[in-house]
Amino acid sequence: MKATLSLIALLASTLAFASPTATITSTTLADDVLTVEYTLDAPAVVTFDIQANGTSIGGEAVVSGILPNSDVWKKVEGSGTHTIKWRTDAWNGNASINAVVTAWPLDNPPDYMVADISYYAYSQTNAQRYYPSADFVPGGVLGNVRYRQTALLMRKIMAKGITWTMGSASDNRQVTLTNNYYMGVFEVTKAQWAQVMGGYREKSASHNDNCAFTNLLYREMRPLEIVAYNEIRTSGSRTTYNAANDFPNPPHGSSFLGVVRQRTHLDFDLPGEAQWEFAARAGHGAGYWGNGQADSTENLKKIGRFNGNGGNTSNFNCGPENGTAICGSYAPNDWGLYDMHGNVNEFCLDWHVDGTISALASLDYCVNIDPSDPSKLLYPSGTNGSAKEKRGGSWSQGAIGPSSRNKDAPATQWHNNGFRVMCPVEVP
Numbered sequence: 001m002k003a004t005l006s007l008i009a010l011l012a013s014t015l016a017f018a019s020p021t022a023t024i025t026s027t028t029l030a031d032d033v034l035t036v037e038y039t040l041d042a043p044a045v046v047t048f049d050i051q052a053n054g055t056s057i058g059g060e061a062v063v064s065g066i067l068p069n070s071d072v073w074k075k076v077e078g079s080g081t082h083t084i085k086w087r088t089d090a091w092n093g094n095a096s097i098n099a100v101v102t103a104w105p106l107d108n109p110p111d112y113m114v115a116d117i118s119y120y121a122y123s124q125t126n127a128q129r130y131y132p133s134a135d136f137v138p139g140g141v142l143g144n145v146r147y148r149q150t151a152l153l154m155r156k157i158m159a160k161g162i163t164w165t166m167g168s169a170s171d172n173r174q175v176t177l178t179n180n181y182y183m184g185v186f187e188v189t190k191a192q193w194a195q196v197m198g199g200y201r202e203k204s205a206s207h208n209d210n211c212a213f214t215n216l217l218y219r220e221m222r223p224l225e226i227v228a229y230n231e232i233r234t235s236g237s238r239t240t241y242n243a244a245n246d247f248p249n250p251p252h253g254s255s256f257l258g259v260v261r262q263r264t265h266l267d268f269d270l271p272g273e274a275q276w277e278f279a280a281r282a283g284h285g286a287g288y289w290g291n292g293q294a295d296s297t298e299n300l301k302k303i304g305r306f307n308g309n310g311g312n313t314s315n316f317n318c319g320p321e322n323g324t325a326i327c328g329s330y331a332p333n334d335w336g337l338y339d340m341h342g343n344v345n346e347f348c349l350d351w352h353v354d355g356t357i358s359a360l361a362s363l364d365y366c367v368n369i370d371p372s373d374p375s376k377l378l379y380p381s382g383t384n385g386s387a388k389e390k391r392g393g394s395w396s397q398g399a400i401g402p403s404s405r406n407k408d409a410p411a412t413q414w415h416n417n418g419f420r421v422m423c424p425v426e427v428p
Contacts (some may be wrong), residue, residue, distance in 0.1 A: 346392045
């Protein structure tokens, strides 16, 4: 590529956040490799772009051309000079280009995060990677199976200080969340569970599975099922509930979340119910799902697997038309989250309290306003409930909208129970 280089360092658009500054100090082009050196005035997450005539050449071309050991897509300390190397042959254009280094505050990092949850993550530090948009996610959100096998792909949800209506239109319950967070783009899959817990979770003996080990792709990329809340968080054992490892305390070290925290050094958790619903609605009000269409049965079936195989559990682990669907088989909501409806019911942190959102409010139970306030995850009397909240509906049920609520005891395993994870946005 013949290119004329002009340079610019940009800040992330952060408004209420303190903004670190990236300053490009030198650039060289040799052997078709562009070397950019920059400094920071504070620790930051750093991203990179190449612009031609003021427009990005495209995230795929930028990311694919980055050479190993470049100080980009991750948290970078403020001291010293840092280097990014980019192969110019990743883009076949011929124009003047700008190298753009963007410094993101640690409390407002880029929109997408990838966290390695494989066994090899134990030996890594500062291993998570950050990308400014879906176009920059390596391999593409759906094109890279790693995000449904050995890594968690997370989408930033800007929720702090936004007042919205939770529940149905008749509830008219005004909720204001107090924190931004990352939400899993996909439900946790069978392959991801195997990476963390050391074995595949197949159907229970009560569900005669005729083809558990056929068509491995459909097995690995489908959401985990037959899982209990206790295994996810409080003990790693279906039957054992440890209050000391339930929210707001850290997960048990042998639980899925406990192991993931050890490997990633990030505070992964289940979402609170309000966090789940806010993400599912993707900015749309009561009576609508995440792309602005009414949450009618007809519309919901376009964005989630409901009534898979007619509710027959005898062979739901077989072909693509039966039972659960491969995560990402249906359209995402407007914030890029897949399968927020259908596929599997998703456990939340909260203890379930029977009643509508408005009815609970009349009991002075400010339902699930934010997991940062543990009192909102308990009964009004302050005692734990008997069942954990589930959201989203499942493949074996009829279509339900974002305000529908369900429950199961912490020790319950069922063929339509699963989960997705969330994580604070603050970069440690």
